Amino acid sequence: MNAVVHAKAASRHLLSGNEAVARAAWEAGVRVAAAYPGTPATEILENIALYPDIYSEWSVNEKVAVEVAIGASLAGSRALAAMKHVGMNVASDAFMTQSLAGVVGGLVLVVADDVGLSSSQNEQDSRYWGRFGHMPILEPADSQEAYEMTKMAFDLSEQYETPVIVRMTTRVCHVKAMVEFTGERVEHPAAGFQKNPQRWVMTPANAKPRLALMHERDRQLRALSETSELNTAYVGSDRRIGFVTSGPAFMHVREAFPNAPVLKLGFSHPPPLEKIRAFAATVDTLVVVEETEALLETEIRAAGIAVQGKELLPRCGELAPSVLRPAIKALLGELHEAPKPLQAGVFPRPPTMCASCPHLGPYFALSHIRNLNIVGDIGCYTLGAGHPWNALDTCTCMGASLSMAHGMDKGRGASDEQKHIVAVIGDSTFLHMGMQGLLNMIYNRGNVTVLLLDNRSVGMTGGQENPGTGQNLHGLPAPRVDFVKLAEGLGVRPERIRTVDPYELPTIVKLVREEIKMEEPSVIITTRPCSLTDRFERFRPYAVVEDLCTGCGNCIDLGCPAISVARRERVATKSGKSRELVFARIDPNACTGCHMCAGTCAPAAIVQQSQDSVVRIQPHA
Amino acid sequence: MRDGIINILVVGIGGQGVMTAAEMLARTALNQGYDVKKTEVAGMAQRGGVVSSHVRFGPRIYSPQIDAGEADLLIGFEAAEALRWLPWLRPTGVAMVNTLRIAPPVVSVGLYDYPADPIGQLAASGVEVHAFDAGAIAEQLGNPKLVNSIMLGAISDHLPFPADVLKTAIIEGFRAYKPKLAEVNAQAFDAGRQAGHTDR
Ligand SMILES: Cc1ncc(C[n+]2csc(CCOP(=O)(O)OP(=O)(O)O)c2C)c(N)n1
Ligand code: SF4
Numbered sequence: 037m038n039a040v041v042h043a044k045a046a047s048r049h050l051l052s053g054n055e056a057v058a059r060a061a062w063e064a065g066v067r068v069a070a071a072y073p074g075t076p077a078t079e080i081l082e083n084i085a086l087y088p089d090i091y092s093e094w095s096v097n098e099k100v101a102v103e104v105a106i107g108a109s110l111a112g113s114r115a116l117a118a119m120k121h122v123g124m125n126v127a128s129d130a131f132m133t134q135s136l137a138g139v140v141g142g143l144v145l146v147v148a149d150d151v152g153l154s155s156s157q158n159e160q161d162s163r164y165w166g167r168f169g170h171m172p173i174l175e176p177a178d179s180q181e182a183y184e185m186t187k188m189a190f191d192l193s194e195q196y197e198t199p200v201i202v203r204m205t206t207r208v209c210h211v212k213a214m215v216e217f218t219g220e221r222v223e224h225p226a227a228g229f230q231k232n233p234q235r236w237v238m239t240p241a242n243a244k245p246r247l248a249l250m251h252e253r254d255r256q257l258r259a260l261s262e263t264s265e266l267n268t269a270y271v272g273s274d275r276r277i278g279f280v281t282s283g284p285a286f287m288h289v290r291e292a293f294p295n296a297p298v299l300k301l302g303f304s305h306p307p308p309l310e311k312i313r314a315f316a317a318t319v320d321t322l323v324v325v326e327e328t329e330a331l332l333e334t335e336i337r338a339a340g341i342a343v344q345g346k347e348l349l350p351r352c353g354e355l356a357p358s359v360l361r362p363a364i365k366a367l368l369g370e371l372h373e374a375p376k377p378l379q380a381g382v383f384p385r386p387p388t389m390c391a392s393c394p395h396l397g398p399y400f401a402l403s404h405i406r407n408l409n410i411v412g413d414i415g416c417y418t419l420g421a422g423h424p425w426n427a428l429d430t431c432t433c434m435g436a437s438l439s440m441a442h443g444m445d446k447g448r449g450a451s452d453e454q455k456h457i458v459a460v461i462g463d464s465t466f467l468h469m470g471m472q473g474l475l476n477m478i479y480n481r482g483n484v485t486v487l488l489l490d491n492r493s494v495g496m497t498g499g500q501e502n503p504g505t506g507q508n509l510h511g512l513p514a515p516r517v518d519f520v521k522l523a524e525g526l527g528v529r530p531e532r533i534r535t536v537d538p539y540e541l542p543t544i545v546k547l548v549r550e551e552i553k554m555e556e557p558s559v560i561i562t563t564r565p566c567s568l569t570d571r572f573e574r575f576r577p578y579a580v581v582e583d584l585c586t587g588c589g590n591c592i593d594l595g596c597p598a599i600s601v602a603r604r605e606r607v608a609t610k611s612g613k614s615r616e617l618v619f620a621r622i623d624p625n626a627c628t629g630c631h632m633c634a635g636t637c638a639p640a641a642i643v644q645q646s647q648d649s650v651v652r653i654q655p656h657a
Numbered sequence: 658m659r660d661g662i663i664n665i666l667v668v669g670i671g672g673q674g675v676m677t678a679a680e681m682l683a684r685t686a687l688n689q690g691y692d693v694k695k696t697e698v699a700g701m702a703q704r705g706g707v708v709s710s711h712v713r714f715g716p717r718i719y720s721p722q723i724d725a726g727e728a729d730l731l732i733g734f735e736a737a738e739a740l741r742w743l744p745w746l747r748p749t750g751v752a753m754v755n756t757l758r759i760a761p762p763v764v765s766v767g768l769y770d771y772p773a774d775p776i777g778q779l780a781a782s783g784v785e786v787h788a789f790d791a792g793a794i795a796e797q798l799g800n801p802k803l804v805n806s807i808m809l810g811a812i813s814d815h816l817p818f819p820a821d822v823l824k825t826a827i828i829e830g831f832r833a834y835k836p837k838l839a840e841v842n843a844q845a846f847d848a849g850r851q852a853g854h855t856d857r
């Protein structure tokens with residue numbers, strides 16, 4: 037039971053920006069919400085799912101999610117699609133044209149930019165899409181604003197018949213702050229789809245007249261932006277510098293320069309250029325603080341207003357007070373005395389795969405086979421690029437592994453002659469955008485060995501459901517895709533589709549060795565669930581029998597974080613050289629009893645603890 | 658504390674309950690009438706990475722982040738993590754540290770060393786350090802999950818509201834969702850509160 041779902045108007049809550057968007061969607065009368073998971077946006081839909089009066093679903097990718105929302109809007113329902121920044125790239129084909137046709141029920145795209153790359157493959161500024169796709173952008177700075185602006189976005193969308201972008205960043209999505217509710221759900225019943233081919237069938241003839249209408253809409257939105265209460269000036273006593281800012285950068289500016297005048301743009305696109313011009317006249321120097329690209333800055337300068345921005349401030353990452361203070365002090369010609377922080381040097385603690393992660397087996401295999409180019413994808417298995425496996429050579433975007441591997445095969449260079457090309461992809465990523473790559477490879481007679489790591493989960497983003505798990509967003513039973521039949525349907529020869537238990541190390545090593553030798557595509561599908569999901573079954577932990585351990589260190593190469601080095605010993609070999617022996621131990625608190633590591637141990641020193649010998653000990657350094 | 662704002666940094670490793678502890682502090686401060694912001698960067702935290710949660714409260718909070726050198730209170734759920742975040746503490750700040758040591762794979766396979774005496778290093782920097790084995794206390798009380806309440810008890814006398822306010826909030830939380838655990842968490846809080854007063 038979630039307290040927020042049933043909370044009344046005027047109550048106050050500590051909410052993340054994502055939770056605030058969900059509540060706002062409910063109040064705004066949203067009837068359909070769709071998303072594909074992605075940090076930092078994932079919790080928007082997870083929270084919307086708590087409201088029974090909204091139909092919500094995990095769609096298979098962001099393009100599908102946006103199209104679902106568009107369809108609902110055309111039927112007259114208020115609809116929302118949420119995604120992380122890179123999701124917009126995937127979805128763009130849909131909204132670039134729908135923006136031309138327009139919408140009926142309010143259509144809001146909530147996009148979360150991972151400013152600072154806390155867990156993304158790039159940092160991109162989604163505000164470009166508003167410019168590219170002629171859609172207004174609202175930029176909340178905290179949870180309260182995320183709540184209010186999401187509600188406003190629906191009214192704006194219906195009034196101007198346009199999709200509206202609510203642009204969040206990690207620092208809005210995941211910061212918890214006070215939110216005071218101003219209302220409860222207001223139903224917006226759907227009138228139903230009204231047929232109108234000229235409006236909804238975007239042939240060239242129908243689309244052309246919409247262009248002028250879209251530009252007229254831009255003009256109206258620009259005028260609205262000039263008067264919008266979301267674009268507010270805060271007076272300040274120190275007028276040497278006045279700031280124009282949007283999103284959470286506003287908070288950083290207020291924190292660092294409490295006495296400076298600030299023009300805060302909540303309705304940041306189209307920008308209120310005349311309001312900015314008037315504000316500029318009240319200060320000595322105008323500085324734009326925006327995350328991350330110089331969008332407002334360029335537009336303000338183009339309007340003939342003197343302004344500074346990215347020549348002072350970084351073009352990437354968060355513009356935190358610690359970044360702003362020295363830059364602005366330098367502009368004012370003042371000495372910046374940063375407090376001297378205390379010093380500490382500590383080892384890194386990079387993320388690792390979990391104990392008994394089903395991806396460990398395949399990576400153990402890949403790290404033991406030579407002459408491979410391993411084309412990777414995005415998911416927990418991307419960690420295979422790191423220690424101790426070093427068995428992933430590329431990661432670009434979701435689904436790229438199969439198609440890039442195919443290209444790497446076709447474009448082989450001299451040094452690739454003897455190489456086998458392997459693609460590694462997860463179940464959710466395969467269903468998101470990977471299938472097309474496999475289809476393409478088959479159609480064009482490529483030769484890649486595909487490892488489809490089916491852990492029945494979207495592991496990376498916290499274990500969400502997908503069409504391969506057998507459950508939907510609400511935990512209800514759903515048809516489960518059959519990966520073997522799917523691969524076969526796309527044209528992989530049945531003999532070349534192999535399923536394997538990733539915990540059976542000798543088997544998986546043998547199987548990968550066999551399939552890379554084949555002169556045609558193979559698909560190897562693993563069958564164990566992610567260890568952090570309810571589908572995973574724990575057993576009694578394993579232990580290393582000290583007397584039997586020969587110090588070969590093989591099990592360490594598996595990379596299971598439950599296994600660590602107990603001690604090292606240098607010994608002389610028969611040939612007179614010296615060799616280091618590495619003796620292992622298993623942390624019984626972390627070990628899940630999956631038995632995978634036992635397959636690496638020739639002297640059979642790794643055994644399951646018996647019922648009465650289970651010892652709970654503190655992990656130590 | 659500066660301008661009536663208190664900055665608390667809670668640090669540890671994914672899965673240790675860092676975010677739960679920070680959430681408890683933030684909620685309690687909100688109920689005490691403060692403006693509150695809480696933020697964390699824990700992108701891949703569930704897979705053994707570093708977790709840090711910033712809690713700020715006062716009359717009005719703008720930026721959610723605590724800058725280096727600005728934390729009043731550092732709550733470390735693991736010894737080396739407390740040391741990692743030492744630069745965030747003010748020279749006049751207080752570090753409350755669980756002496757638990759968890760070595761990541763990069764240490765256990767010998768690529769890096771675990772600091773020999775992280776608590777000693779913290780103390781040598783001049784900040785006020787309190788360190789104790791929260792796991793041992795939890796074990797005595799019969800449940801390793803009590804570490805959270807123990808750590809909150811330990812810092813409860815460093816907050817701008819009475820320790821009992823935090824204790825009551827924790828117990829009420831348990832009464833509502835896991836009533837059987839309310840009493841033992843109250844004991845854990847008290848034990849932590851006592852441990853927090855021992856010098857390192
Ligand atoms: C276009 C896009 N959407 C979403 C994401 C966020 N994301 C990264 S990996 C991933 C899915 C991982 O699931 P899966 O392929 O099943 O691998 P697992 O993590 O379970 O090993 C998601 C949703 C992204 N990087 N790009
Ligand atoms: S979350 Fe699941 S898939 Fe990801 S590393 Fe852990 S066990 Fe593996």
Ligand code: SF4
Pocket residue numbers: 391392577578596597598599622626627628629630631632633634
């Ligand atoms: S049995 Fe081995 S591989 Fe499996 S979790 Fe335990 S230590 Fe890790």
